[in-house]
Amino acid sequence: MEKRITTNNETPIVVGLDIGTTKICVTVGRRSGTNKIEVLGVGYAESSGVNRGMVANIQKTVSSITQAVEAASVQSNVNINIVHVGIAGQHIKSLQHRGILTRKDDTEINRKDIEQLVEDMYKLVLPPGEEIIHVLPQEFTIDNEPGIKDPIGMAGRRMEANFHIISGHVSAVKNIQKCVAKANLEAQELILEPLASSEAVLDEAEKDAGVVLVDIGGGTTDVAIFHEGIIRHTAVIPLGGNIVTEDVKQGCSVLRNQAELLKIRFGSALADENRDNEIISVPGLRGRDHKEISVKNLAYIIQARMEEIIEHVYYEIKSSGYERKLIGGIVITGGGAQLKHLVQLVEYVTGLDCRIGFPNEHLAKNEELPKKVFDELKSPLYATGIGLLIKGIEAAEYNADSKEKPGKLDVVGISERGRSRFGFLDRIVKFISDDSNVNVDDKEYTK
Ligand SMILES: Nc1ncnc2c1ncn2[C@@H]1O[C@H](COP(=O)(O)OP(=O)(O)OP(=O)(O)O)[C@@H](O)[C@H]1O
Numbered sequence: 001m002e003k004r005i006t007t008n009n010e011t012p013i014v015v016g017l018d019i020g021t022t023k024i025c026v027t028v029g030r031r032s033g034t035n036k037i038e039v040l041g042v043g044y045a046e047s048s049g050v051n052r053g054m055v056a057n058i059q060k061t062v063s064s065i066t067q068a069v070e071a072a073s074v075q076s077n078v079n080i081n082i083v084h085v086g087i088a089g090q091h092i093k094s095l096q097h098r099g100i101l102t103r104k105d106d107t108e109i110n111r112k113d114i115e116q117l118v119e120d121m122y123k124l125v126l127p128p129g130e131e132i133i134h135v136l137p138q139e140f141t142i143d144n145e146p147g148i149k150d151p152i153g154m155a156g157r158r159m160e161a162n163f164h165i166i167s168g169h170v171s172a173v174k175n176i177q178k179c180v181a182k183a184n185l186e187a188q189e190l191i192l193e194p195l196a197s198s199e200a201v202l203d204e205a206e207k208d209a210g211v212v213l214v215d216i217g218g219g220t221t222d223v224a225i226f227h228e229g230i231i232r233h234t235a236v237i238p239l240g241g242n243i244v245t246e247d248v249k250q251g252c253s254v255l256r257n258q259a260e261l262l263k264i265r266f267g268s269a270l271a272d273e274n275r276d277n278e279i280i281s282v283p284g285l286r287g288r289d290h291k292e293i294s295v296k297n298l299a300y301i302i303q304a305r306m307e308e309i310i311e312h313v314y315y316e317i318k319s320s321g322y323e324r325k326l327i328g329g330i331v332i333t334g335g336g337a338q339l340k341h342l343v344q345l346v347e348y349v350t351g352l353d354c355r356i357g358f359p360n361e362h363l364a365k366n367e368e369l370p371k372k373v374f375d376e377l378k379s380p381l382y383a384t385g386i387g388l389l390i391k392g393i394e395a396a397e398y399n400a401d402s403k404e405k406p407g408k409l410d411v412v413g414i415s416e417r418g419r420s421r422f423g424f425l426d427r428i429v430k431f432i433s434d435d436s437n438v439n440v441d442d443k444e445y446t447k
């Protein structure tokens with residue numbers, strides 16, 4: 001089939017690859033004329049080689065990736081070569097670190113100063129077997145003046161910055177890269193999944209007010225906390241929808257696929273919202289009698305596990321120190337967010353306001369994408385896939401912009417470690433996007 005476009009040509013058409021525990025999802029898209037995101041195609045495949053967000057079987061994962069990529073390629077009519085891949089799993093850790101740079105004089109601060117500070121963070125010594133995935137600048141202190149979000153253009157000699165650093169196991173990173181390479185793709189960058197999901201379902205006002213993003217997937221529940229527009233805390237909890245299904249399977253003595261169906265069709269996160277006399281009849285195994293299951297009992301099983309998961313989330317909120325600063329409350333997304341009465345349970349356990357995050361807020365309809373597919377993208381299941389696409393588009397646009405304006409930081413030029421580090425540029429991109437006239441100062445730095 002004749003392909004129209006390739007993903008590595010000049011048109012910033014970008015591909016997101018979400019390697020989830022239950023499904024692998026490939027999203028192809030670009031920026032629309034109305035400054036929204038236009039999805040050109042989606043492909044997904046069942047994921048059987050991923051365990052709690054981490055690749056456990058390379059062969060199975062490669063085969064699912066290939067299947068999903070092929071489907072997305074056919075639907076979008078785009079040749080897929082380069083992908084923006086999500087990473088999650090219990091191995092992910094986050095820490096805060098402070099960097100200091102003493103400049104030679106107090107001329108205007110430029111992005112090279114910030115780049116220098118970020119580069120220094122990559123030199124942090126981590127425990128063996130761990131590597132840095134993202135370095136996210138938070139706030140700067142310039143000559144003892146704290147709380148500066150955008151220092152570019154300011155005069156100052158002593159620059160200090162707080163960083164949110166996200167690290168993961170080298171082996172987990174390598175396994176993802178291996179799968180991507182074996183599927184004949186190139187991973188442009190690795191993006192922490194909760195950061196991607198945040199991009200899809202939160203808006204700037206919420207991030208400013210203070211908000212918790214909770215992505216309840218099949219294998220993990222991912223948490224990202226924002227306040228004053230800055231990422232403050234990230235965590236990956238190794239429990240998700242699959243363990244709820246497992247509880248239903250054991251509690252109701254049914255098969256796994258029956259348990260999944262019971263959860264999705266009749267499940268609820270609040271037992272008290274269900275009537276005692278509602279009974280579901282489940283077909284017995286190979287001619288055996290039907291099994292009768294009370295909807296209320298089913299809800300009790302689900303509620304117990306969901307409470308445990310929300311308690312873990314609440315613990316993360318409390319340990320972040322932002323519990324009382326979250327005016328935006330909690331936004332739940334991911335497949336597990338579709339569980340009936342979950343919003344109420346989250347509000348009940350945490351005392352915080354809660355809503356479901358749908359990833360269609362930033363989407364515009366592409367004429368060629370079937371309406372049915374576009375409508376499906378509204379599901380919280382696609383939050384990470386759409387978020388990876390958005391992050392990828394931002395990075396591609398930034399890259400194109402740097403080429404046009406050589407004075408800008410060239411992202412390609414600093415990715416010599418074999419992977420791009422757009423992540424740390426998240427905020428910098430915003431800082432400098434309307435500051436194209438700043439000349440890069442090549443003077444030496446002292447530290
Ligand atoms: N209507 C529903 N009610 C309750 N749970 C649901 C519903 N629909 C899907 N789920 C659950 O959502 C989970 C899958 O969500 P999702 O696709 O976001 O996970 P994933 O991305 O594959 O996994 P992970 O992010 O953990 O690696 C499954 O456990 C599934 O049972």
Ligand SMILES: [Mg+2]
Binds near residue numbers: 193217218334384
């Ligand atoms: Mg997921």
